[in-house]
Each structure stands twice: as C-alpha cells, then as structure tokens.
Amino acid sequence: AQSVAQPEDQVNVAEGNPLTVKCTYSVSGNPYLFWYVQYPNRGLQFLLKYITGDNLVKGSYGFEAEFNKSQTSFHLKKPSALVSDSALYFCAVRAPSGNTPLVFGKGTRLSVIA
Amino acid sequence: GAVVSQHPSWVICKSGTSVKIECRSLDFQATTMFWYRQFPKQSLMLMATSNEGSKATYEQGVEKDKFLINHASLTLSTLTVTSAHPEDSSFYICSATQTRGPSYNSPLHFGNGTRLTVT
Numbered sequence A: 001a002q003s004v005a006q007p008e009d010q011v012n013v014a015e016g017n018p019l020t021v022k023c024t025y026s027v028s029g030n031p032y033l034f035w036y037v038q039y040p041n042r043g044l045q046f047l048l049k050y051i052t053g054d055n056l057v058k059g060s061y062g063f064e065a066e067f068n069k070s071q072t073s074f075h076l077k078k079p080s081a082l083v084s085d086s087a088l089y090f091c092a093v094r095a096p097s098g099n100t101p102l103v104f105g106k107g108t109r110l111s112v113i114a
Numbered sequence B: 001g002a003v004v005s006q007h008p009s010w011v012i013c014k015s016g017t018s019v020k021i022e023c024r025s026l027d028f029q030a031t032t033m034f035w036y037r038q039f040p041k042q043s044l045m046l047m048a049t050s051n052e053g054s055k056a057t058y059e060q061g062v063e064k065d066k067f068l069i070n071h072a073s074l075t076l077s078t079l080t081v082t083s084a085h086p087e088d089s090s091f092y093i094c095s096a097t098q099t100r101g102p103s104y105n106s107p108l109h110f111g112n113g114t115r116l117t118v119t
Helices: none
Strands: A003-005 A012-013 A020-021 A024-026 A032-039 A044-050 A054-058 A064-068 A073-078 A088-094 A108-113 B004-007 B009-012 B019-025 B032-038 B043-051 B068-073 B076-081 B088-096 B115-119
Touching: A003 A088, A012 A020, A020 A108, A024 A044, A024 A073, A044 A054, A044 A064, A073 A088, A088 B032, A108 B043, B004 B088, B009 B019, B019 B032, B019 B088, B019 B115, B032 B068, B043 B068, B076 B115
Parallel strands: A012 A108, B009 B115
Antiparallel strands: A003 A024, A020 A073, A032 A044, A032 A088, A054 A064, A064 A073, A088 A108, B004 B019, B019 B076, B032 B043, B032 B088, B068 B076, B088 B115
C-alpha cells in the first residue's frame, strides 16, 4: 500500500525567503505524486503533479517540486515566499493502477511572516 | 477548469437527525467520486469511493449504513449521514475525477467541503 510522510507539522519562513515543505513517499512501482493546498474551511486546490519526465515540476502560484527517486522524496519549493502562501499543504500519492483515490500525508502548516 | 461544487458549505443539526451533502461536477462527467473526512488539524481520510451507477466501496472502519452514498448520475453524488451524533461532527470533502478506467495521472478536483456540527 502506498503512503506519504510529511515530517514537519509546521514550517515558518520570512516573506521573500525561499521555502521548502518536505514529503517522502512509499509506493510499489512508479509513483504518481501530487501537492495540494488548503485554506481554512475550504477544499483542496491542486498545485502540481509528477507523473513522469523531468524531475523538477512547476506548478501554480510559483511553486515547484523536485522528484528524487533515490531519496523517495517530492519536496515542495518556492524561491520567494509570500504572506498569502500561508496555508495547509498536503502531499499525496496515487497508485498507478486504475481509478484510485489519493492517499494524503498529514499536512504541513506553512506560516509566512511579513 | 474543472469545478466541483459541494453543498451545503456548513450545516448544524440535532443529534439523531440525518444530513445530506451534495457533490456536483459542474463542467465534466464524474465517473468516480471520493468522499473524505477531515478532523481538525489532521489529514484527509478516505471514507468511500463511488462509481456512477454502482454501489460505493467503503474503507475499513466506515459504517456503510451510517454514511449512505448515492452516485446516480455522472454529475451528482450524495453523502447522507444518518442518525447523526456529535462524534460525526467533522469536515467532509468530496472529490471527483472524470475518466473511467486507468486515469492515475488525472488530478482530483475537490469541492470546498462541508462543515458538519451535530449538537
């Protein structure tokens, strides 16, 4: 069974600084990896995904993520954080077999301080 | 882009009553919908998978008689919490995907969630 680990409950970063939100995964076969963002009392918004191809994936709002197969990681990054980036971020994995649901990590709360 | 509408966004009900939550795909046909539950400061836990025209598949530990799921059309799935109790208070989120069959690279589209409070 697939699983995702987000080792940090909370990440604090100053506005304008680069940010990283960590994610590692476990899945049989090739992973299909996603990042979502959630604002208070809202559903999830899709940021980016890795299926195949370039290890560096670019997504919405200036976010990007780097797939590292040897480290089984898919860390989310942004070169310059904004206060409006403050939210809850979820890493997720989907099994490469049929129409399967996403399995989510526990989430990381990002706080960007002005 | 693909939009999933979830209604109501919040609901307060008395213990023992039933509550229905609707999830609609507005601009695509959702052959499969997933229902998640999220407790405060926790991740999303999959409750069930529903495929249009067939019975829902429930995750282990989820009571199918308590959480009734109906996916009668390609654009609508409903979750009914029957005989609700305070411990059912939670944030419920639906998601939809539009292709039947192998579609592992399709991003799931999420509704905005429903905050259920049972008093």
